[in-house]
Amino acid sequence: MTSEDTSELEILLLLEAVYQKYGYDFRQYSKAHINRRIRNRLVLSGLDDVSQIQSKVLKDETFAYQFLQDLSITVTEMFRDKYFYRSLRENVVPVLKTYPFIKIWHAGCATGEEAYSMAIILQEEGLYDRTIIYATDFNQQALDKAKEAIFSNAMMKEYTANYQLSGGKESFSDYYTSSYDNVIMNQSLKKNIVWANHNLVTDSVFAEVHLILCRNVLIYFDINLQNRVQKLFYESLVNGGILCLGSKEGLRPTNFHEKYMELDKKQRIFKKKY
């Protein structure tokens, strides 16, 4: 067994240890991604090898939660992929308008920027009062931040541009109050968002919904896990419900390709067939 093979085995054992002790299951994540995050942690913590990380993860809870943060990617923006949000307004909102009550699942919402973006669009389209948004993530720290609704003022220039290019109808600064380096989003945007801890890898269906957004989450999963999560989405969506994926994600690698029609191919918006 070469040293490379040994370190691969060490990584398998580490992920097994994390799962057995803490219940977070990274065993079906992209191996190349996991290896990279673990190598980064090795360098940052000054440890010699992956077995030392394993030992520390098992005995030191603070380190373990730090390690979980390493494996949880929370990179996001408001109105990320502005043309996606434009298409959402043009192609998805008209479908939502046909429902008397709208349920939306934002899966893997991280620190909440995109859930607030959705709330803004729904408010402008006059739909927010009859909507509930379930915004879920397995990363509690990210969810806590999302709930606070406090974001860096430095990002607002970019978000304003995103908002305008996505077809925003108002002045973006009306949606937040700024104070020194931070802004806080308007309370009215929060009222119909339910923040909940849900793990796509280990948890199951919790509601029937009309729209699911899960953007740039599935890229981290191997094909078996992608299939599991797509099954979860398929079972959660009403017939004719809509699934929005990240701009480079598709259904084609999974078993669910035939079960949806493309509402907007370029923006990866799919409609569950009746």
Add this chain to the structure above:
Amino acid sequence: MHYDAIVIGISSGGMTALKFIFSALPAGFSIPIIVVQHISAQSDNDWANLLNEKSNVTIKEADEKEKIACGNAYIAPANYHLLIEQDRTFSITIDERVYFARPSIDVLFGSAAAAYKEKLVGIVLTGANNDGAKGIKRVKECGGLAIIQDPKTAESATMPTAAIAALLCGKLAIQPDYILPLEKIIELLIEFGKNQCRSLSGQLIKYK
């Protein structure tokens, strides 16, 4: 030596250099080429199509989970890191930028080195930052071949210079295998392509 993949990292000055490379490779060149070019997050893949017009190999944007095939060249999608799995399929991620870059050369090279080991050729070309330096070191550590554009001939010398420095520094100083101007690198690649099925004879002279 038989190589299974070539990874190329390139930044400012990249478009000209890539056009030059792809227009010079012969039809039937079969070693897959995977490119990270630093581009703005907003770019679409039109420039990949543009490159394709004058190329004998098919150039496409890498899709997630796509199997890497001989005779193809792949470009990392804008705003995503591109990684290679052990089973030689692509993964993409949207992790933090590395040296302000996403896609990052270090990320591609690190994962490619682990997947292809001694069957990998890593090439660092023109660029104005330090991305690629750590990556090319990983390529060498895993047994692959390191080719760096001669900084004197690069439109922007920073990136090849940093790559050479990274190889030479540290406990184990590693010599780059080749430091060459672009046209010589292309000749070498064509040679590797021809030698897909037999080992490379000693006629290639290492450039000092």
